[in-house]
Amino acid sequence: MTALNSKIPEGPLSEKWKNHKNSLKLVSPANKKKMDIIMVGTGVAGAAAAASLGQMGYNVKVFCYQDSPRRAHSVAAQGGINAAKNYRNDNDSDYRLFYDMIKGGDFRAREANVYRAAEVSNNIIDQLTAQGVPFAREYGGTLATRSFGGVQVSRTFYASGQTGQQVLLGSYSALKRQISKGTVTMYERRQMLELVVKDGKARGIVCRNLVTGEMERYSAHAVVLATGGYGTIYFLSTLAVNSSGAAAYAAYKKGAFFANPSFIQIHPSCIPQLNEYQSKLTLMSESLRNDGRVWVPKSKDDNRKPTDIPEEERDYYLERRYPAFGNLVPRDIGARAAKERCDAGYGVGETGYAVYLDFKDAIKEQGKKTIHSKYGSLFDLYKKITGEDPYKQPMKIYPAGHYTMGGLWVDYNLMTTIPGLYAIGEANFSDHGANRLGASSLMQGSGDGYFILPYTIGDYLSGEIKNPKPSTDAKEFEEAEKEAIERINRLMNINGNTTALDFHKKLGKIMWNYGGMERNEEGLKKGLEMVTELEEQFYKDLKLTGTTDSMNQPLERALRVAASFEISRLMLRDALNRNESCGAHFRTEHQTEDGEALRNDDKYMYVSAWEYKGDNQEPELHIEELKYDHVKVQQRSYK
Amino acid sequence: MDLTIKVWRQNNPHDQGRFETYQLSAASQDMTFLEMLDALNEQLIHEDKDPIAFEHDCREGICGSCAMMINGRPHGPEQEVTSCQLNMKAFKENDVIVVEPWRAQSFPVIKDLVVDRSAFEKIMEAGGFVDVDVSAVPDANTYPVGKDIAEESFDAAECIGCGACVAACKNSSAMLFVAAKVSQYALLPQGKKEGLTRAWNMVSKMDELGFGSCTNTGSCEAECPKGISLAHIARLNREFLKAGFHNLAAEKR
Ligand SMILES: Cc1cc2nc3c(=O)[nH]c(=O)nc-3n(C[C@H](O)[C@H](O)[C@H](O)COP(=O)(O)OP(=O)(O)OC[C@H]3O[C@@H](n4cnc5c(N)ncnc54)[C@H](O)[C@@H]3O)c2cc1C
Ligand code: SF4
Numbered sequence: 001m002t003a004l005n006s007k008i009p010e011g012p013l014s015e016k017w018k019n020h021k022n023s024l025k026l027v028s029p030a031n032k033k034k035m036d037i038i039m040v041g042t043g044v045a046g047a048a049a050a051a052s053l054g055q056m057g058y059n060v061k062v063f064c065y066q067d068s069p070r071r072a073h074s075v076a077a078q079g080g081i082n083a084a085k086n087y088r089n090d091n092d093s094d095y096r097l098f099y100d101m102i103k104g105g106d107f108r109a110r111e112a113n114v115y116r117a118a119e120v121s122n123n124i125i126d127q128l129t130a131q132g133v134p135f136a137r138e139y140g141g142t143l144a145t146r147s148f149g150g151v152q153v154s155r156t157f158y159a160s161g162q163t164g165q166q167v168l169l170g171s172y173s174a175l176k177r178q179i180s181k182g183t184v185t186m187y188e189r190r191q192m193l194e195l196v197v198k199d200g201k202a203r204g205i206v207c208r209n210l211v212t213g214e215m216e217r218y219s220a221h222a223v224v225l226a227t228g229g230y231g232t233i234y235f236l237s238t239l240a241v242n243s244s245g246a247a248a249y250a251a252y253k254k255g256a257f258f259a260n261p262s263f264i265q266i267h268p269s270c271i272p273q274l275n276e277y278q279s280k281l282t283l284m285s286e287s288l289r290n291d292g293r294v295w296v297p298k299s300k301d302d303n304r305k306p307t308d309i310p311e312e313e314r315d316y317y318l319e320r321r322y323p324a325f326g327n328l329v330p331r332d333i334g335a336r337a338a339k340e341r342c343d344a345g346y347g348v349g350e351t352g353y354a355v356y357l358d359f360k361d362a363i364k365e366q367g368k369k370t371i372h373s374k375y376g377s378l379f380d381l382y383k384k385i386t387g388e389d390p391y392k393q394p395m396k397i398y399p400a401g402h403y404t405m406g407g408l409w410v411d412y413n414l415m416t417t418i419p420g421l422y423a424i425g426e427a428n429f430s431d432h433g434a435n436r437l438g439a440s441s442l443m444q445g446s447g448d449g450y451f452i453l454p455y456t457i458g459d460y461l462s463g464e465i466k467n468p469k470p471s472t473d474a475k476e477f478e479e480a481e482k483e484a485i486e487r488i489n490r491l492m493n494i495n496g497n498t499t500a501l502d503f504h505k506k507l508g509k510i511m512w513n514y515g516g517m518e519r520n521e522e523g524l525k526k527g528l529e530m531v532t533e534l535e536e537q538f539y540k541d542l543k544l545t546g547t548t549d550s551m552n553q554p555l556e557r558a559l560r561v562a563a564s565f566e567i568s569r570l571m572l573r574d575a576l577n578r579n580e581s582c583g584a585h586f587r588t589e590h591q592t593e594d595g596e597a598l599r600n601d602d603k604y605m606y607v608s609a610w611e612y613k614g615d616n617q618e619p620e621l622h623i624e625e626l627k628y629d630h631v632k633v634q635q636r637s638y639k
Numbered sequence: 640m641d642l643t644i645k646v647w648r649q650n651n652p653h654d655q656g657r658f659e660t661y662q663l664s665a666a667s668q669d670m671t672f673l674e675m676l677d678a679l680n681e682q683l684i685h686e687d688k689d690p691i692a693f694e695h696d697c698r699e700g701i702c703g704s705c706a707m708m709i710n711g712r713p714h715g716p717e718q719e720v721t722s723c724q725l726n727m728k729a730f731k732e733n734d735v736i737v738v739e740p741w742r743a744q745s746f747p748v749i750k751d752l753v754v755d756r757s758a759f760e761k762i763m764e765a766g767g768f769v770d771v772d773v774s775a776v777p778d779a780n781t782y783p784v785g786k787d788i789a790e791e792s793f794d795a796a797e798c799i800g801c802g803a804c805v806a807a808c809k810n811s812s813a814m815l816f817v818a819a820k821v822s823q824y825a826l827l828p829q830g831k832k833e834g835l836t837r838a839w840n841m842v843s844k845m846d847e848l849g850f851g852s853c854t855n856t857g858s859c860e861a862e863c864p865k866g867i868s869l870a871h872i873a874r875l876n877r878e879f880l881k882a883g884f885h886n887l888a889a890e891k892r
């Protein structure tokens with residue numbers, strides 16, 4: 001176990017970033033032109049970063065697996081994006097946003113990073129508005145805001161229930177503008193399979209061209225991963241079905257530490273699984289809890305229609321248990337509270353694993369038109385999937401895997417433990433601790449991309465001016481490509497009987513049961529064994545057809561699933577190591593009398609960062625101690 | 640439920656392509672259309688056949704990946720849904736379902752149901768952005784925008800870039816797609832400077848890429864999964880005229 005250096009600058013919290021920026025080395029415009037940067041990922045983080053770096057004069061090569069950067073998973077974000085603008089004059093500030101995130105993350109995030117994220121938040125809203133993002137407005141024409149969970153101010157900017165789409169399209173348009181200027185080159189339909197490390201530095205990538213099946217090598221002075229989260233280890237999640245942590249995993253295998261893999265957010269409000277065929281779960285944004293009230297019947301097995309159950313026979317359990325925050329408690333708390341009611345037999349719907357989210361009172365108070373203008377697209381989405389009309393009857397919701405706070409370990413400059421390799425957006429671990437607050441991921445990804453990485457990466461690149469980018473004929477590229485081809489051939493030649501989709505579903509069940517909302521030592525150990533068994537079976541019994549020299553989607557999935565086994569094991573191992581409960585990581589052995597997460601600050605107030613040690617070796621744990629100089633560490637309370 | 644699925648199979652852009660017919664009994668009305676295709680692909684893999692390539696990602700109607708003609712209609716028989724949101728409840732026992740890729744000269748087939756929509760990307764690069772750098776921009780509240788105007792702009796901005804409008808149009812015109820972008824910006828105070836040329840540049844690029852011209856048949860609006868309104872095409876036409884005058888004036892100067 002070695003301690004990690006997070007390179008947090010000295011000085012008072014609110015001065016750190018300013019001072020640090022002044023101390024960062026610069027690259028002159030003439031030299032920028034000679035430097036190449038690889039950006040993998042075009043979500044809010046990758047698109048923003050690529051556009052910014054292109055504008056600064058670097059040559060940027062951007063990659064995504066979809067046919068267009070506009071389709072990155074960020075497009076699905078619904079509820080909103082936070083900023084400490086204080087437009088409502090409700091006494092909001094950078095400090096308050098910072099404090100809410102630190103507390104929401106259950107004191108497992110790095111103070112300096114979180115403060116910086118809050119500090120740059122206002123500029124993001126200005127930037128997006130200038131790009132023509134049609135945020136919701138008040139009648140007077142100023143920007144509208146709403147509230148999100150774990151917060152007592154109104155700081156969430158939104159565009160109906162499609163904020164992610166609009167924010168992403170804003171950054172996408174900035175990216176398109178740079179492409180038209182020739183500073184950025186776009187490579188769509190590429191699956192990154194290998195990171196190339198040469199002389200200890202990240203120097204390139206190997207991708208599979210998803211149309212031709214050909215291997216392609218790209219070299220650069222630095223590589224940035226903006227590849228999103230690994231929530232699809234649960235198979236069913238709110239993520240796009242082709243999302244995965246496979247790119248981050250490729251970096252891990254080349255020496256980048258993987259931090260806090262067990263911190264995965266289970267979102268309380270998703271449309272419950274309706275049948276066994278289902279290929280994904282759909283989120284019902286947390287913003288709905290601004291006006292929707294969560295309840296279950298007071299008596300078990302109450303089979304009446306929800307609209308027939310009178311007020312006094314309903315248990316608004318969040319309002320009952322958490323009077324100060326009510327329906328807007330943080331996600332981890334909301335999710336466990338729903339599970340608790342359902343496990344106790346009060347759940348509703350066919351399976352008994354759902355709770356109601358009711359808009360009856362809000363519609364009565366504000367009128368259908370107002371509710372429609374706030375949530376119209378979400379209500380439509382719900383109706384399309386379930387056939388039920390939420391204007392007339394409450395929604396049924398249940399928790400589902402949603403967001404990964406864990407990810408590649410990065411220092412204050414967003415650099416991983418491999419020099420020249422950066423991770424931004426959901427792919428890194430930095431700002432959300434053990435639980436992310438709503439509407440703070442679009443904020444963090446955009447902040448990383450527009451205002452942080454473009455400055456910090458220059459500091460590294462200024463030292464690389466004399467090192468030309470390597471030829472893609474270098475032996476490191478050759479070896480990386482060979483590894484990728486061998487991996488593919490191995491999968492293609494198993495000729496077993498079980499498809500990649502089937503394996504993915506099986507993995508998902510194991511992870512949900514043993515590494516989901518609640519964990520304990522016995523279950524985690526069992527999960528570890530089961531994942532390893534399943535992985536062995538995978539390499540004996542996988543069935544793939546088609547060829548490698550054309551589009552082959554099951555092969556793409558098999559490559560993602562192969563990485564997911566290993567990420568899953570890392571996740572379970574981390575959960576086992578962290579013998580405490582904090583935020584979304586809930587070990588049943590450690591809870592307060594009323595069932596809240598019980599931290600052990602003496603032993604676990606640290607970031608766990610895992611180092612790859614070889615395929616059949618246990619990874620090595622490194623730790624970054626967390627220090628809280630600007631907030632008082634306490635038991636989180638939303639009562 | 641037992642179904643007969645006739646699917647367009649084409650190995651690569653140069654292949655002639657042909658319909659193949661498959662029987663599927665593992666379908667259920669509880670599935671979405673894409674889950675039905677997943678089930679068919681599982682069956683094909685077990686029969687040692689190449690699975691059907693089709694595009695998909697979010698599976699909730701927002702990324703615009705999924706794109707297919709289902710029984711002759713873009714995204715199938717229901718109004719305002721994408722292929723991934725289409726429910727199998729729209730079909731009955733023993734139905735024959737015909738599935739094809741978008742058919743348009745500007746969207747060549749890559750494989751099976753997957754087409755190359757990069758022409759849309761080129762149109763966007765011709766003007767689908769506000770000409771503003773990342774850096775010092777005014778405070779977001781500097782320019783007020785009326786609530787109704789913001790909502791109208793948002794309605795246009797909802798376009799997911801799926802291409803159904805092109806597939807629906809007998810001229811393979813991309814006017815609705817272009818109009819949605821032009822209209823979003825034309826309604827807002829941002830991007831007024833290049834507003835004068837945006838419509839011109841995007842429409843010219845569209846023509847250059849081989850999309851047909853708009854003859855107001857309205858089939859794009861009818862098939863658009865996001866309900867993008869024809870009114871945006873009217874606005875685009877006005878913007879286009881304005882740009883035309885602007886260009887003329889510039890030539891005279
Ligand atoms: C349904 C839903 C709703 C949400 N709502 C909100 C919200 O309201 N507010 C909020 O703040 N957050 C929300 N979130 C979270 C937020 O959307 C995501 O965390 C965030 O958008 C992630 O952005 P990103 O740029 O890091 O990555 P992503 O948007 O996930 O992009 C990943 C990119 O990496 C590329 N990529 C990945 N792997 C590879 C590979 N191997 N090779 C090549 N390319 C690769 C992909 O093509 C893609 O371009 C929501 C999340 C979900 C699932
Ligand atoms: S206008 Fe409608 S049909 Fe055309 S690309 Fe946009 S969303 Fe698809």
Ligand code: FES
Pocket residue numbers: 694695696697698699700701702703704705721722723724
């Ligand atoms: S898969 Fe995203 S819109 Fe259909």
